[in-house]
Amino acid sequence: MDTAIVDTTLLTFADGSPGVVEEGAVGIEDDELAYVGPAADLDPGDAAEVIDGDGLVTMPGLVDAHVHSKHTLLRGGAQDVPEIEWMNRALGPLSAAATPEDRVAGARLGVLEATLAGATTVGEYADHVGDLVESVYRPFGTRVVAIETINEVREDRSDLGPRDLYEFDRERGEAALTRANALFDDHGDDPLVTPMYGPQALDMISPELLERVHEAAREREALVHMHVAQGEREAIQIEERYGAEETTVSALDDLGVLGPDLLAAHCHGTTPEERARMVEAGASMVGCPSSIGAIDGIVPPMAHFSDLGGTVGLGTDQAPGPGHHDMFRETRTAAILSKTDATDPTAMPAWEALSLATVGGARALGIEDRVGTLEVGKQADVITVDTTAPAVAPTVDRPFHTVVPNLVHSATGREVRDVFVAGERVVADREFLPADAGAIVAEARERATDLFDRAADDWRAAGSELVDHADAGRL
Amino acid sequence: MDTAIVDTTLLTFADGSPGVVEEGAVGIEDDELAYVGPAADLDPGDAAEVIDGDGLVTMPGLVDAHVHSKHTLLRGGAQDVPEIEWMNRALGPLSAAATPEDRVAGARLGVLEATLAGATTVGEYADHVGDLVESVYRPFGTRVVAIETINEVREDRSDLGPRDLYEFDRERGEAALTRANALFDDHGDDPLVTPMYGPQALDMISPELLERVHEAAREREALVHMHVAQGEREAIQIEERYGAEETTVSALDDLGVLGPDLLAAHCHGTTPEERARMVEAGASMVGCPSSIGAIDGIVPPMAHFSDLGGTVGLGTDQAPGPGHHDMFRETRTAAILSKTDATDPTAMPAWEALSLATVGGARALGIEDRVGTLEVGKQADVITVDTTAPAVAPTVDRPFHTVVPNLVHSATGREVRDVFVAGERVVADREFLPADAGAIVAEARERATDLFDRAADDWRAAGSELVDHADAGRL
Numbered sequence: 001m002d003t004a005i006v007d008t009t010l011l012t013f014a015d016g017s018p019g020v021v022e023e024g025a026v027g028i029e030d031d032e033l034a035y036v037g038p039a040a041d042l043d044p045g046d047a048a049e050v051i052d053g054d055g056l057v058t059m060p061g062l063v064d065a066h067v068h069s070k071h072t073l074l075r076g077g078a079q080d081v082p083e084i085e086w087m088n089r090a091l092g093p094l095s096a097a098a099t100p101e102d103r104v105a106g107a108r109l110g111v112l113e114a115t116l117a118g119a120t121t122v123g124e125y126a127d128h129v130g131d132l133v134e135s136v137y138r139p140f141g142t143r144v145v146a147i148e149t150i151n152e153v154r155e156d157r158s159d160l161g162p163r164d165l166y167e168f169d170r171e172r173g174e175a176a177l178t179r180a181n182a183l184f185d186d187h188g189d190d191p192l193v194t195p196m197y198g199p200q201a202l203d204m205i206s207p208e209l210l211e212r213v214h215e216a217a218r219e220r221e222a223l224v225h226m227h228v229a230q231g232e233r234e235a236i237q238i239e240e241r242y243g244a245e246e247t248t249v250s251a252l253d254d255l256g257v258l259g260p261d262l263l264a265a266h267c268h269g270t271t272p273e274e275r276a277r278m279v280e281a282g283a284s285m286v287g288c289p290s291s292i293g294a295i296d297g298i299v300p301p302m303a304h305f306s307d308l309g310g311t312v313g314l315g316t317d318q319a320p321g322p323g324h325h326d327m328f329r330e331t332r333t334a335a336i337l338s339k340t341d342a343t344d345p346t347a348m349p350a351w352e353a354l355s356l357a358t359v360g361g362a363r364a365l366g367i368e369d370r371v372g373t374l375e376v377g378k379q380a381d382v383i384t385v386d387t388t389a390p391a392v393a394p395t396v397d398r399p400f401h402t403v404v405p406n407l408v409h410s411a412t413g414r415e416v417r418d419v420f421v422a423g424e425r426v427v428a429d430r431e432f433l434p435a436d437a438g439a440i441v442a443e444a445r446e447r448a449t450d451l452f453d454r455a456a457d458d459w460r461a462a463g464s465e466l467v468d469h470a471d472a473g474r475l
Numbered sequence: 476m477d478t479a480i481v482d483t484t485l486l487t488f489a490d491g492s493p494g495v496v497e498e499g500a501v502g503i504e505d506d507e508l509a510y511v512g513p514a515a516d517l518d519p520g521d522a523a524e525v526i527d528g529d530g531l532v533t534m535p536g537l538v539d540a541h542v543h544s545k546h547t548l549l550r551g552g553a554q555d556v557p558e559i560e561w562m563n564r565a566l567g568p569l570s571a572a573a574t575p576e577d578r579v580a581g582a583r584l585g586v587l588e589a590t591l592a593g594a595t596t597v598g599e600y601a602d603h604v605g606d607l608v609e610s611v612y613r614p615f616g617t618r619v620v621a622i623e624t625i626n627e628v629r630e631d632r633s634d635l636g637p638r639d640l641y642e643f644d645r646e647r648g649e650a651a652l653t654r655a656n657a658l659f660d661d662h663g664d665d666p667l668v669t670p671m672y673g674p675q676a677l678d679m680i681s682p683e684l685l686e687r688v689h690e691a692a693r694e695r696e697a698l699v700h701m702h703v704a705q706g707e708r709e710a711i712q713i714e715e716r717y718g719a720e721e722t723t724v725s726a727l728d729d730l731g732v733l734g735p736d737l738l739a740a741h742c743h744g745t746t747p748e749e750r751a752r753m754v755e756a757g758a759s760m761v762g763c764p765s766s767i768g769a770i771d772g773i774v775p776p777m778a779h780f781s782d783l784g785g786t787v788g789l790g791t792d793q794a795p796g797p798g799h800h801d802m803f804r805e806t807r808t809a810a811i812l813s814k815t816d817a818t819d820p821t822a823m824p825a826w827e828a829l830s831l832a833t834v835g836g837a838r839a840l841g842i843e844d845r846v847g848t849l850e851v852g853k854q855a856d857v858i859t860v861d862t863t864a865p866a867v868a869p870t871v872d873r874p875f876h877t878v879v880p881n882l883v884h885s886a887t888g889r890e891v892r893d894v895f896v897a898g899e900r901v902v903a904d905r906e907f908l909p910a911d912a913g914a915i916v917a918e919a920r921e922r923a924t925d926l927f928d929r930a931a932d933d934w935r936a937a938g939s940e941l942v943d944h945a946d947a948g949r950l
Contacts, residue, residue: 017947017948017949018948018949018950019948020948020950073869075867075868075869075877075881075885076870076871076877076878076879076880076881076884076885077877079820079824079825079880079884080810080820080821080824080825080880081820081821082820082821083820086820109865109868109869112865113865113866116865290811293811293814293815294810294811294814294820294884295820296818296820297814297815297817297818297819297820297822298815298818299815319885321884322884323807323866323881323884323885324865324866324867324884324885326866326887329887332798333811335555335769336765336768336769336808336812337811337812337815339768339769339772340768340772340773340774340812340815340816341815342772343771343772343773344772345554345555345556345557345558345561345769345770345771345772346555346556346557346940347772349554349555349944349949350554350555351944351949351950388913388916388917388920389916390584390587390588390591390799390912390915390916391588391798391799391801391888392550392799393550393584393916393919393920394548394550394584394916394919394920394922394923394924395551395920395923396551396923396924396927396928397924398924398927398928398931399927399928399930399931399934399935399945400941400942400944400945400950401945401950402550402551402552402927402950403551404551404949404950405551405554405555405950406550406551406798409551409554409769409796409797409798409799410550410551410794410798410799412801412804412887412888412889413866413887414887414889437865438863440865441863441864441865441868441869442863444868444869445863445868445869445870447869448869448870448871449869449871449872449873452871452873452874452877453871453873453874455874456873456874459874460874465821466875467875469824469826469875470874470875470876472492473492473493473494473495474492474493474824474826474879475493475495475826475875475876475877475879475880
């Protein structure tokens, strides 16, 4: 045995709920969990390393199921603006100034902070996602679901009226599909990389190309991860293209895409009936409450989708708007926003939120056979969390365990002590091992300063409300 | 000069908005700010200590305007239950088992974590609050607004029907008023202690005693801090006692209490018209969005009250439910809940949220002449925050400053590096100086284990939904 964590409190999530085991232990051999159970029944004698788990919770690594990490360089660049401004007038001018190197520097920072806060799997949604796999995920040893964005619409659409149909650039779409297919050749054998198709949204792709993407996904037994029902602009395009009675969900259903190989992000424009249809069809969803709350002022329907029996994962989306990549924070945000959205403090209880962040995300990404729970034979994606830190302490075991509510409602993310991915330790006693964290931050600071400077004129010309706020000294 | 913080980014809040000063400096002499301005104009030559502020933001200490810190020992004990169960069936049986020593141990942990996350003033709302002042606040050197709870209703009301009027125990109320008055004799000369009257809520106090409390407050030029319009149970009592047409706000208005010396907590049961009346009358409010969101599933009307021109502070209330005492988290929660409540991502922008947590709280507590902004002559309640930490980094200064949105939307609270209260350094490089933080946590763990154990039978007998969840293995 390579590593044993002993005398620890386990949260296994083996049956979907936390499944607290007091005085538990975990044994890691190579990339797998070799033991999960009572400490008394494990002889760690031959383990190369034994971690004393007193005061620690040991649990599955968190699954951040929907992330655009390149934007971490643009943190603070786009929030507190009307939703209609967010993409085109606030984030857009900054994002357009990013070089490929900036994207990598941003992704490094984003994955660093996600890992320090306990994420072991990231669902990375990007164009040219293979570049990020090579430059960030493989060097860091983070498990990645690599989702290639497939989008046929040109970036600059400022000349179009609100009901003008987007024109599709088939060449752009074909190139993206080719890149997506190549991921399976390039990374098909890498146990830490799971490729996935990312047709961005139904208004951004032609039905013809979507059908080909769907076919390619079925051939490779891969999932299709799509932003679904994101709001008014998308709804107008769908009406214009598919007919006045159609919505994203009904059109996806007609196209045969609404099924078990669809992972739908956000879904805040769906009706309750549409969500029931999605669950019936076997589609999954990922909710990003920090992002959709901050950018749209809307609560994603995670609680309803989950109540219907659907599979739900959580994601941190991107830094501008919601802030940063911390899955503990995301569980807490999912909980409190679901409660206020339903005016019901029992909505999205702590154990459910934490289960979405672990086994829920693993199921949503189609990798639950390997990760998401602590079970013998699964991949050793494991974290320890210090329950003696202020904010989480004290935790008690009788008459009930307070550790789960404390992790969800109280943790800052900085209580994570150790992170293992496939048995490799990437965080030890809060220190990130695969790279120099200080250098990652320093490069991000330097590149962000240059980038914002290069983008300054375009940002000002785009004229979002942030320009006025800056001029008034509020920013 | 005792301390100079140089080459730092300042947020002064001197005119209510952040007022970013790049390459700024702060000079501290005794308990006061002796310099606030450009670093170039300060000669720190004679300062006993010079802090290099590169990469740091220097700003006013945060004001946590409404806290019941004793309950920190009960963290994780009451959440995810119906509001009607929270007090009587979930928290109550645990709280009833707390000894005076348990209360102090809980308060120590709560104030420790609040301080580590940048709070320099705590509005402590407790019965026998003087004990906490002596045992926690004075030894820690934390500025405290000490609010004595005045309540005439017996704790156990389980025999009453929903429309039965509470009986008032005048003796209980008189004893509390006597304790409140004594605070002014005992601590009137302590610059770190500001006494305040805390008639708990209009359903918990007779109109006769409330009038006497109000008179005592006016005599001493002190504020009256009251929970206002907390929900259905209170509303029924007010109707039964004051008449079917009356609400808490209308009754307070009739009693002459609705004025500039009223600080109203929560206010989630007020109507928009009532809030306009409150602002017109000069009353202030404190919003605890994490608490009311988690316990009631309701968003306090902070944004509306502020839009009306009213004074608003923020508070972390108590650990069970919302989780912990971190004012940076509270600014972010205020922002995202206000956005989703209004379906408007421009509601409660970052600069407004941070201003509520500083100058807003100082105004609400009536101590804005001394704290809440960085201005020469004010008390040196100052914090530094590391902007090179992942989650907050990178920050840029052009074309606008991203530091304010990053602090609100992204900070974990663990980026706070230094905390000064009245010129005394209580946190240095993230270390709490006045006491052994490890010992505080260890005592809390031990006492919490014993307390929950003592309370176990009563907790089970009270039969909240948590009992079922625990039995089902979810907790």
